[in-house]
Structure formats: structure tokens, C-alpha cells
Amino acid sequence: MALEVAAFATDRAERRAIRHAIGSASISLLVALDGAVLVGAATIERRRGSRHARLSSIAVAPSRAGTGLGRVLLEAAEAEALARGCETLRLEVREDNGAGIRLYERSGYRRFETVEDCYADGTTAWRYEKNLGEGEGG
Known part of the structure; x- marks a missing residue:
């Protein structure tokens, strides 16, 4: 929860959702640690029978912003x-x-859709997709 609060001003995951992700067979939760301190996390959701995965969250502690940790978590x-x-x-990302x-x-990643009023504050989301077999740059 501390990482969620530090990384996101709005649209934070709730404690219940984080607990569910930790125990779910269809969700992978990847973490980046500095010793015992959580400095980043990525959540990947999958559906049975689907060839698409969804990056539902990627969070980096503000103290690690600009260090390349986001790219490491994405990879x-x-x-x-x-x-x-x-x-x-x-994935979806706020247009701002x-x-x-x-x-x-x-x-x-290539943008393939725009979702108006996607977030609680009315912000639009841009949806992106990457074919994982293509590698860097397509």
C-alpha cells in the first residue's frame, strides 16, 4: 500500500485487490526490492485461453523515478x-x-484505442499493445 500511495496520486489499487493479486493463479506480481524496501512493482493479468496479457499496474517509488526501473519492470x-x-x-495509461x-x-507499444472518461477523475486512457514476438522496435 505504501508504494501505491507514493507512486499514484489517484486510481490506486485497494488493499483487497493487492491481496487478491498475491494469491491469484492468473495474476503475476513482480517486485523490485532495495534490500527489504519495495521500490517497484508490476502486475500482469491473464485470462484462461487468451493469448493476451494485461499490464494492469506498474509502480515505481518516486525516489527511483528516472533511474530506468520502470523499463526494467516493463521488460x-x-x-x-x-x-x-x-x-x-x-495496457492502459492516462493521457496525461x-x-x-x-x-x-x-x-x-502501439496505441490502438482511446477510452474517454476511463479514470475516476474523468481522464481519458490510451490503450497500448505490443506483440511480444516482435522484440524491441517492432
């Missing part, structure tokens, strides 16, 4: 999805999250 999420038999990884958008676009 780990891609590897996890691929290892679980998924061919694509999809410039750092996230740059990370995803530089990592080979």
Missing part, C-alpha cells in the same frame, strides 16, 4: 507474459502520463 512483465504463453501485452507514454512507445 520483466513482458518476459513473464511470454513465459506464460501470451503473445501480446496490453507523459513519462509512461514515452516508456511504452520507446519500448515498441
Whole structure:
């Protein structure tokens, strides 16, 4: 919860959702630690029979912003999805999250949809997808 509060001003995961993710067979929760301190996390969801995985969250502690940890977590999420038999990884990002958008676009993600009023505060989401078999840059 501390990472959620530190990393996100709004649209935070609830404690119940985090507990569910930890125990779920269809969700992978990847963490980045500095000793015993949680400094980053990525959550990947899968559906039985689907070849698509969804990156539902990627969080980096503010003290680690700009260090490349987001890219490391994203690459780990891609590897996890691929290892679980998924061919694509999809995600949503707030249209006002410039750092996230740059990370995803530089990592080979393509925007395929816009979802108006997606977030609690009315912000639009941009949906992205990457074919995991393509590698960096398509």
C-alpha cells in the first residue's frame, strides 16, 4: 500500500485487490526490492485461453523515478507474459502520463484505442499493445 500511495496520486489499487493479486493463479506480481524496501512493482493479468496479457499496474517509488526501473519492470512483465504463453501485452495509461507514454512507445507499444472518461477523475486512457514476438522496435 505504501508504494501505491507514493507512486499514484489517484486510481490506486485497494488493499483487497493487492491481496487478491498475491494469491491469484492468473495474476503475476513482480517486485523490485532495495534490500527489504519495495521500490517497484508490476502486475500482469491473464485470462484462461487468451493469448493476451494485461499490464494492469506498474509502480515505481518516486525516489527511483528516472533511474530506468520502470523499463526494467516493463521488460520483466513482458518476459513473464511470454513465459506464460501470451503473445501480446496490453495496457492502459492516462493521457496525461507523459513519462509512461514515452516508456511504452520507446519500448515498441502501439496505441490502438482511446477510452474517454476511463479514470475516476474523468481522464481519458490510451490503450497500448505490443506483440511480444516482435522484440524491441517492432
